[in-house]
Amino acid sequence: MKTYTNVKDLGNLQDAVKEALEVKKNRYAYKHLGENKTLLMVFFNSSLRTRLSTQKAGMNLGMNTFVLDINQGAWQLETERGVVMDGDKPEHILEAIPVMGCYCDIIGVRAFAKFESKAYDYGETVINQFIRYSGKPVFSMEAATGHPLQAFADLITIEEYKAAARPKVVLTWAPHPKALPQAVPNSFADFMNEADVDFVITHPHGYELDGKFVRGARVEYDQIKAFEGADFVYAKNWAAYQDPNYGKILSDDRSWTVSGRQMALTNNARFMHCLPVRRNMIVTDEVIESPRSIVIPEAANREISAQVVIKRMLENL
Ligand code: AN0
Ligand code: CP
Numbered sequence: 001m002k003t004y005t006n007v008k009d010l011g012n013l014q015d016a017v018k019e020a021l022e023v024k025k026n027r028y029a030y031k032h033l034g035e036n037k038t039l040l041m042v043f044f045n046s047s048l049r050t051r052l053s054t055q056k057a058g059m060n061l062g063m064n065t066f067v068l069d070i071n072q073g074a075w076q077l078e079t080e081r082g083v084v085m086d087g088d089k090p091e092h093i094l095e096a097i098p099v100m101g102c103y104c105d106i107i108g109v110r111a112f113a114k115f116e117s118k119a120y121d122y123g124e125t126v127i128n129q130f131i132r133y134s135g136k137p138v139f140s141m142e143a144a145t146g147h148p149l150q151a152f153a154d155l156i157t158i159e160e161y162k163a164a165a166r167p168k169v170v171l172t173w174a175p176h177p178k179a180l181p182q183a184v185p186n187s188f189a190d191f192m193n194e195a196d197v198d199f200v201i202t203h204p205h206g207y208e209l210d211g212k213f214v215r216g217a218r219v220e221y222d223q224i225k226a227f228e229g230a231d232f233v234y235a236k237n238w239a240a241y242q243d244p245n246y247g248k249i250l251s252d253d254r255s256w257t258v259s260g261r262q263m264a265l266t267n268n269a270r271f272m273h274c275l276p277v278r279r280n281m282i283v284t285d286e287v288i289e290s291p292r293s294i295v296i297p298e299a300a301n302r303e304i305s306a307q308v309v310i311k312r313m314l315e316n317l
Contacts, residue, residue: 002316006146007190007191013194017156023308030062030314031060035062039107040103040106040107041141042130049274049275056306061307063105063106063314075090075091097129107134108140109143110142111127112183113144118247121181127140127144149302154272154274157298162232165196168197169197170202176237176282180236180238180239189201193216200220201219202222204250204251204256209241224262227266229265229266230266231269233270234272237281259286260284260287263292
């Protein structure tokens with residue numbers, strides 16, 4: 001594997017899940033793969049889970065790992081080509097990327113959507129520059145339009161907890177005070193559309209996601225109808241994708257907050273969220289603390305999804 005930005009990079013998805021469950025049983029069995037190999041993780045945005053789980057995955061594989069926080073201690077980077085650099089950014093990403101590539105074997109990149117330009121975000125301008133100019137395998141640790149390590153961990157978790165052969169999985173929008181990217185719901189849809197599940201997306205009008213990710217999924221505007229018989233409820237906020245409202249908050253309707261009221265309609269569903277989560281905005285205390293909530297094992301599987309991706313990159317160096 002040379003790049004990891006979406007579900008297709010994993011090839012056969014069932015095989016990838018199988019490999020993940022193998023890795024999980026014996027996560028230190030591949031230590032030789034990473035000997036004298038270095039993982040660089042570059043963060044343009046904050047992180048708790050990705051930072052720790054991905055470093056842990058690299059260490060499980062015997063790699064040396066280091067982290068660069070672009071906004072804390074590194075030079076601020078200009079990312080637009082052709083700019084006269086007379087502002088506050090002393091270095092251009094077109095030098096910084098190949099330099100980073102000199103010091104490592106594999107690079108992980110976190111660069112969220114900025115919501116300044118839809119073309120810039122949906123063109124995946126930042127991670128594509130890493131892919132093009134670093135000379136190294138590059139994986140997404142949440143880029144502008146996707147978070148495939150999260151979605152892979154989510155699929156592994158669903159595989160572990162499902163009771164039915166083909167569970168009903170509901171992705172629901174929920175309210176949030178700040179505008180958040182569509183990366184997590186995009187990748188979740190990208191994966192669920194390829195998995196053997198009955199997938200439904202529910203959100204208020206105006207929150208339609210990019211058709212490239214939604215594909216044939218059922219979209220249900222009535223949250224109550226969507227929740228009926230669900231085996232898994234996956235909550236997430238995102239800001240509007242469609243023009244002219246790209247990046248805007250269109251609704252703060254708290255009736256969409258996931259509570260016992262909606263969960264009662266499900267098939268005793270498991271509750272999932274990628275975290276970090278704002279309690280009593282996205283989900284009530286009661287639901288996230290209930291025995292049906294699997295947000296912690298879901299986060300634990302981030303180590304496993306990252307390990308499969310890095311392992312495959314090491315095997316292909
Ligand atoms: C980010 C997002 O919604 O994309 C990261 C989630 C993993 N969340 C926040 O910024 C709160
Ligand atoms: N779920 C996730 O990616 O969390 P962090 O933003 O803390 O890395």
